[in-house]
Amino acid sequence: MARSQKKSGVVFDHIAAKLSDLDMEMVRSIPPGGNWKDIPLETVMKSKRLQQIRESGGRTTYYGRLLKDRPSYTINTHFSRPGNGTFIHPEQNRLISLREAARLQSFPDDYLFLGSKASKYKQIGNAIPPLMAKSIAEVFKGETSIDLFAGAGGLAWGIHEAGFDCLLAVDFDKNMCETLRESSSTREVLNLDLTASESIENVCESVENLLHGRQLSLCSGGPPCQGFSTAGNWDIQDPRNNLFKPFLEIVRRLSPENVLIENVPGIKSMLKGEILRKILNLLGELGYETQWTVLKSETFGVPQYRRRVIIFASLNDSVISFPEPLFAAKGDDYARFDGTGNLVVLPNPITVWAAISELPPIEQGQGEACMFYDSSWPESAYQKWLRGQIDLRGMYHLYTTEIN
Numbered sequence: 001m002a003r004s005q006k007k008s009g010v011v012f013d014h015i016a017a018k019l020s021d022l023d024m025e026m027v028r029s030i031p032p033g034g035n036w037k038d039i040p041l042e043t044v045m046k047s048k049r050l051q052q053i054r055e056s057g058g059r060t061t062y063y064g065r066l067l068k069d070r071p072s073y074t075i076n077t078h079f080s081r082p083g084n085g086t087f088i089h090p091e092q093n094r095l096i097s098l099r100e101a102a103r104l105q106s107f108p109d110d111y112l113f114l115g116s117k118a119s120k121y122k123q124i125g126n127a128i129p130p131l132m133a134k135s136i137a138e139v140f141k142g143e144t145s146i147d148l149f150a151g152a153g154g155l156a157w158g159i160h161e162a163g164f165d166c167l168l169a170v171d172f173d174k175n176m177c178e179t180l181r182e183s184s185s186t187r188e189v190l191n192l193d194l195t196a197s198e199s200i201e202n203v204c205e206s207v208e209n210l211l212h213g214r215q216l217s218l219c220s221g222g223p224p225c226q227g228f229s230t231a232g233n234w235d236i237q238d239p240r241n242n243l244f245k246p247f248l249e250i251v252r253r254l255s256p257e258n259v260l261i262e263n264v265p266g267i268k269s270m271l272k273g274e275i276l277r278k279i280l281n282l283l284g285e286l287g288y289e290t291q292w293t294v295l296k297s298e299t300f301g302v303p304q305y306r307r308r309v310i311i312f313a314s315l316n317d318s319v320i321s322f323p324e325p326l327f328a329a330k331g332d333d334y335a336r337f338d339g340t341g342n343l344v345v346l347p348n349p350i351t352v353w354a355a356i357s358e359l360p361p362i363e364q365g366q367g368e369a370c371m372f373y374d375s376s377w378p379e380s381a382y383q384k385w386l387r388g389q390i391d392l393r394g395m396y397h398l399y400t401t402e403i404n
Helices: 021-029 050-058 098-104 117-128 129-139 154-161 175-183 197-211 244-254 272-286 352-356 381-386 392-399
Strands: 012-017 085-089 143-149 165-171 187-189 218-221 258-261 290-295 308-316 335-337 343-345 367-372
Touching: 012 098, 012 244, 098 117, 098 352, 117 175, 117 335, 129 154, 129 258, 143 154, 143 197, 143 244, 154 165, 175 187, 187 197, 187 244, 197 244, 218 244, 244 272, 258 290, 272 290, 272 308, 308 392, 352 381
Parallel strands: 143 165, 143 218, 165 187, 218 258
Antiparallel strands: 012 367, 258 308, 290 308, 335 343
16 A cells, blocks of 8 residues: 555645845856856856865865766755855755755655654755665664654654654654654653763653553664764763763663664764774663664665665574665675565666756746646656555565566
8 A cells, every 4th residue: 555645636845945136146157066166257256165165175065966877965954055064955056945945855755754844954964865875774673663853753654664663752853852752663752861860760761651561662863973082081970961861771771682773974983983882882882782884875765865774683592684675786796685585676776866866947036835746747666655655565566676
């Protein structure tokens, strides 16, 4: 059965950010696949930031325009401005809309983001892609889960779709919590600051009441990394320096069978890798076998190049496996051998155009919070899945070819 679609005759938040005259001058000068290097000198001289980038060099993703036939670059919280990444629409002279960004993150169209427009940019840009989360969660066995530092719910959605009963999700941001409640991916949502000891008590008590004596199967989360100290010794006991302390304290208190932690790739090098080693060691002291890896979102059906560090931990002695890719990664071979030795040919990653091509054209600063949508518009299998017209298995079947 295909996923049910809330108000199937509409699309939500197809709204593009308003740009200044100078921003529009820049946008018009950039071709598909281009970036700040394509902006004429006469325009560069009107912007101090562009002059600095031109003099010292800058990332080729700055002031980038998307290519139709490839996944997007990472969608971050700043996709309301052209200079913060590659967010220019591949054909229209505007930035991608909120809904287009959500689609590039793999949020289905019936996933609603609540709160202010500024909050929606933050919710979409900070999320782990839901389809990536689903593939990760399928590694684990069990029935029940909780999600800490849940954000807008990308991880909770994926865990729920993987078959877990997500008992509880927790976040500090009230807008994130409203979005989580609307998503129906989790039974209960708590708006709490987990650095407060009473919040940890609240979480543990709530979870134990929902478990009714059972052991929790999975504790997941993505503790924000801005709390890390960048100098001196990293002290897990100091709540001012990190947000992993409450996460690991809840793990200690509840003893879930499995733990899943996702974070930015930069955690590998923070304090020369000491933070990552500390987390693994502390999980080991709690009795967990651990593995970690860097996963690529485009290999799990997400039309976006995004990298995440994933920590897997289990109380069981069984070997922890990593999720198998469903699509080819950027720069990788397009075939792999499965567990039985059969050659599996992986399709190319889902592209930007396969994600957003049928959405109505809009001008910069324009669009609607709730816009008419005709059920005959979807062109790609991915768009049909976004609209709830086919399920994930049907979407993957249309994209994937296997050679036995």
